[in-house]
Amino acid sequence: MSITNHTIYQTENFVKRFSVKAKKLWLLIGFESLIWIIGLLYLAFIHSPGETHFTICPLANLGFEFCPGCGLGNSISFLFKGDIISSFRSHPLGIFALIVLTLRIITIIKNNWRKYA
Template sequence: MKKGIKHIPVEAIIWIAALIYLAFISPEEPHFTLCPLKNLNFHFCPGCGLGQSISLAFHGHFIASLKAHPLGIFAIMVLSFRVITLLKTQFITTNN
């Protein structure tokens, strides 16, 4: 098991960490951001809207999620599929 954990692809770790972060933050409250548009006080940023949409979906606010960004729920599915594919590919090639 230790051998497998050491070989988890960095991309998978980044996506897992991002999804966990979005699942645990409160989408209604302001939070730390690296977004240059948000930091310059622009009120609309497609990337921030997507992150907020994902966070809202994780909290069960699906209508608000679709209003924040229509692709938020789709992004969760795509990122989840990507993580599963990365892990599956890594562990199939490692175990053979």
């Protein structure tokens, strides 16, 4: 086997191993938990709580002043930034929502681990 063929063989092996590991990682994480993780990372690193912006909330767009979900993203974002008081003021259930989402992600990964590992 020449050096070129050996290098190509090693590269092909690496790609096969990488694709198997990537597929296994995808199976372990799962689509739902990946969406939750991306959302939480967005709230932790990108989102600036308190900024006014266009809302997609149907109740707010219909003119209702109260919506049980409005402020939840801001609340979680404040939590990630360490501002517990502002988090509670933004939405009292923000801490609870973060705990529930974290437990949901852990549960999905544990169930997938049992199924696919």
